[in-house]
Amino acid sequence: MQEKKYKFDTLSVHAGEKVEKTGTIAPPIYQSVAYPYYSAEYAAKLFRYEIEGYMYGRMDNPTNAMFEERIAALEKGEKAIGTSSGMSAEFLTCIHLLEQGDNFVTAGKIYGGTNQLFSVTLPKMGFKPKFVYEPEKLENWENEIDDNTKFLYLETPSNPNLFIGDITRVAKLAHEHEIPLIVDNTVASPALQQPLNLGADIVVHSATKYLSGNSTCISGVIVGKSDFINGIREKEYRNIGPSISPFNSWLLLLGMETLSLRMEKHSKNALAIAEFLQEHSKIVSVNYPGLKSHPQHELAKKQMKGYSGLLSFVTKGELEDAKNVLNSFQLIIHTGHLGTTKTLATHPAFTTHQQLSQQEREEIGIPDTMIRMSVGIEDIEDLIEDLDQALTKIK
Ligand SMILES: Cc1ncc(COP(=O)(O)O)c(C=O)c1O
Numbered sequence: 001m002q003e004k005k006y007k008f009d010t011l012s013v014h015a016g017e018k019v020e021k022t023g024t025i026a027p028p029i030y031q032s033v034a035y036p037y038y039s040a041e042y043a044a045k046l047f048r049y050e051i052e053g054y055m056y057g058r059m060d061n062p063t064n065a066m067f068e069e070r071i072a073a074l075e076k077g078e079k080a081i082g083t084s085s086g087m088s089a090e091f092l093t094c095i096h097l098l099e100q101g102d103n104f105v106t107a108g109k110i111y112g113g114t115n116q117l118f119s120v121t122l123p124k125m126g127f128k129p130k131f132v133y134e135p136e137k138l139e140n141w142e143n144e145i146d147d148n149t150k151f152l153y154l155e156t157p158s159n160p161n162l163f164i165g166d167i168t169r170v171a172k173l174a175h176e177h178e179i180p181l182i183v184d185n186t187v188a189s190p191a192l193q194q195p196l197n198l199g200a201d202i203v204v205h206s207a208t209k210y211l212s213g214n215s216t217c218i219s220g221v222i223v224g225k226s227d228f229i230n231g232i233r234e235k236e237y238r239n240i241g242p243s244i245s246p247f248n249s250w251l252l253l254l255g256m257e258t259l260s261l262r263m264e265k266h267s268k269n270a271l272a273i274a275e276f277l278q279e280h281s282k283i284v285s286v287n288y289p290g291l292k293s294h295p296q297h298e299l300a301k302k303q304m305k306g307y308s309g310l311l312s313f314v315t316k317g318e319l320e321d322a323k324n325v326l327n328s329f330q331l332i333i334h335t336g337h338l339g340t341t342k343t344l345a346t347h348p349a350f351t352t353h354q355q356l357s358q359q360e361r362e363e364i365g366i367p368d369t370m371i372r373m374s375v376g377i378e379d380i381e382d383l384i385e386d387l388d389q390a391l392t393k394i395k
Helices: 008-014 040-047 062-075 086-097 112-124 138-144 167-176 226-240 246-256 259-278 297-303 319-328 358-363 380-391
Strands: 079-083 103-107 128-132 149-155 181-184 202-206 220-224 283-287 310-315 344-346 370-374
Touching: 008 062, 008 259, 062 079, 062 220, 062 246, 079 086, 079 226, 079 246, 086 112, 086 149, 086 181, 086 202, 086 220, 086 226, 112 128, 128 138, 138 167, 149 167, 167 181, 220 226, 259 283, 259 310, 259 380, 310 319, 319 370, 319 380
Parallel strands: 103 128, 103 149, 149 181, 181 202
Antiparallel strands: 079 220, 202 220, 283 310, 310 370, 344 370
16 A cells, blocks of 8 residues: 555555455454564575564564554654553663663653653663653753753653643754654544654554554554664564564554544543533533643644543542542443543542652642543533532532
């Protein structure tokens, strides 16, 4: 398929497919860990990376390659590499770019697991994170950059605050210092935001979320320039083994076919819920980039095509009130996941961001009475009815 001439929705359905070669219109699952080396010379060349071909299932697989081609096409990147989870995508990206004694600068407003990777695991290897707690101010990033800084890291929209980082401006700053900008594009997905087109150099995803779309697989992906992705595949991916399974790539290929349609409905439902919550007497505040009251609404409007399905809100009353709301949902499911067809809600301070200290949570704006909601694609009237009855539990 000549991918370059097709538009986004066509690529979502077709990029990476090999219909003529496979003889099937649905992608096959190549459930094989090894591939024949056609001659000793072929094998030697393959292992010297002089020719293209499949080496061994830990490094490459034809179903994984279809998924990687498709997501690279959707993110407008040269190449992609599928990983076992979003966390392993982040980890591989970081350790590929860092040497002992190096540091990196990251927005403080990020997913709790990423915070722990940065603040607990990477420092054990001699890599230092520098957190920017007011990432909307570019000078705060600049002040942290020094000769040992190897990349800048942005998650936008962020989980669970829905902070919107200015990809173009942060990328420009990174390039002035000759370092790359990595963007976690999990919450927007390429249907709503294409960080590489906005100047970022590397995109990482928890493909577990919107790319798969219906909570069936833990997976991740890194997208970037060919040299960068090849470098990871030839070194850290091969040496550590965080490969994606062919079955999960297959689920992702199916999921991505409906990405735009789903993101449109997620965004529409989330805006309706955010507007409902904004007017509700039991709610202190609502974080949703689609609301005009959101501090970076104009920026979101500029760099995103829609505002996605994630929002968070702070309830009136005490911690018990927020817990009562979560315990009272009948349709909405109480769980820590996000980015799926079903509407889910969780309590970041006690689940996804529980490993952070109270002070760290306060610094990044996660009060105990915050509830995060990942709005699904159900009928909006049913969701609002459930939310409304649960909010009556607040005293
Ligand atoms: C924004 C973001 N990035 C990365 C991750 C990690 O992804 P995974 O659970 O696939 O490892 C998550 C998980 O919730 C997330 O929300």
